[in-house]
Amino acid sequence: AISYPRAETPTHFITMGFNEDLDQAMKHALREMIDFICERTSLSREQAYAFCSLAVDFHVTQTVNGVKGIHGMLEKTHLT
Numbered sequence: 001a002i003s004y005p006r007a008e009t010p011t012h013f014i015t016m017g018f019n020e021d022l023d024q025a026m027k028h029a030l031r032e033m034i035d036f037i038c039e040r041t042s043l044s045r046e047q048a049y050a051f052c053s054l055a056v057d058f059h060v061t062q063t064v065n066g067v068k069g070i071h072g073m074l075e076k077t078h079l080t
Helices: 022-040 045-055
Strands: 006-008 012-019 056-064 067-075
Touching: 012 022, 022 045, 022 056, 022 067, 045 056, 045 067
Parallel strands: none
Antiparallel strands: 006 012, 012 067, 056 067
């Protein structure tokens, strides 16, 4: 089950995280990306975490109404 929204563009896979605390939003986006990578590859969660540090760009999505958002962008070429 997906707990946060995911998106896809022609060039990237995107995961998101939202929370009142920016650090928690980041943790959610990262965990979603780890889950996504594990679903698509044979990498362990630890390997996917290390892969994220090398291949995923995280950005602040929003800071509206007290809720902060982070999105992680993984270029599709990294999984093919």
